[in-house]
Amino acid sequence: MSGVDKALNLIFLGPPGAGKGTQAVFVTKEYGIPQISTGDILRSAVANQTPMGVKAKRYMDDGLLVPDDVVVGIVEERLASSDCDGGFILDGFPRTVAQADALGAMLKGAGRAVAHVISFEVDHSVLLGRLTGRRMCRSCGRGYHVLFDRPSAEGLCDACGGELFQRDDDKEETIRRRLDVYDEQTSPLKSYYADKGLLRKVDALGTIESVQSAIQCILVGR
Numbered sequence: 001m002s003g004v005d006k007a008l009n010l011i012f013l014g015p016p017g018a019g020k021g022t023q024a025v026f027v028t029k030e031y032g033i034p035q036i037s038t039g040d041i042l043r044s045a046v047a048n049q050t051p052m053g054v055k056a057k058r059y060m061d062d063g064l065l066v067p068d069d070v071v072v073g074i075v076e077e078r079l080a081s082s083d084c085d086g087g088f089i090l091d092g093f094p095r096t097v098a099q100a101d102a103l104g105a106m107l108k109g110a111g112r113a114v115a116h117v118i119s120f121e122v123d124h125s126v127l128l129g130r131l132t133g134r135r136m137c138r139s140c141g142r143g144y145h146v147l148f149d150r151p152s153a154e155g156l157c158d159a160c161g162g163e164l165f166q167r168d169d170d171k172e173e174t175i176r177r178r179l180d181v182y183d184e185q186t187s188p189l190k191s192y193y194a195d196k197g198l199l200r201k202v203d204a205l206g207t208i209e210s211v212q213s214a215i216q217c218i219l220v221g222r
């Protein structure tokens with residue numbers, strides 16, 4: 001395939017806790033494109049104790065990045081699925097320049113291209129509070145927050161009644177390491193994509209609704 005790829009191929013770029021997953025849910029509903037979270041795929045591999053999950057677990061528990069070849073393989077396989085033909089949201093990938101290069105090569109080889117890289121701009125000082133308050137449903141994976149997005153019944157998921165838990169890597173010491181890793185290895189992707197004319201910044205400090213409408217403006221080209 002050659003020519004311009006019109007699919008809504010999106011990358012959500014931002015530190016942990018910036019709200020990428022929350023916003024991806026809205027965009028998925030609005031545009032019918034899948035959210036591809038490498039973190040979710042890895043957590044499921046860990047829970048199922050697959051060979052990949054066993055390998056990834058020690059990096060994730062320490063707040064470090066899983067090796068590039070592992071995550072690139074996950075994404076390559078996932079993007080080949082037909083539900084990605086009309087577009088996709090990459091949430092948490094790429095996280096290194098090597099991953100971004102690999103993504104570029106795999107998309108180019110398939111006649112595809114990134115439409116927008118949405119950069120969630122947020123001060124690190126607020127992220128610690130956001131992340132330590134985060135809870136997740138053990139059954140369906142839906143996210144909550146003890147202050148900003150509480151479930152109706154304490155400790156239980158509104159959507160499926162599953163038990164809410166705190167991710168191991170949302171503990172303070174690990175969060176600090178994840179933020180350092182973001183600064184060192186992932187933030188250079190902002191200039192990488194700005195140089196390609198793909199970077200669109202949103203102020204991720206606002207309300208969920210204001211971030212949502214900022215993203216909507218980008219997607220409809222306003």
Ligand code: AMP
Pocket residue numbers: 016038039040042059060061063064065066067068071091092093094095099169178
């Ligand atoms: P997340 O849910 O996106 O915060 O990811 C949780 C953890 O999964 C990260 O701290 C990493 O250990 C691992 N991970 C997720 N995505 C990637 C990626 N693109 N590259 C390397 N490691 C990743």
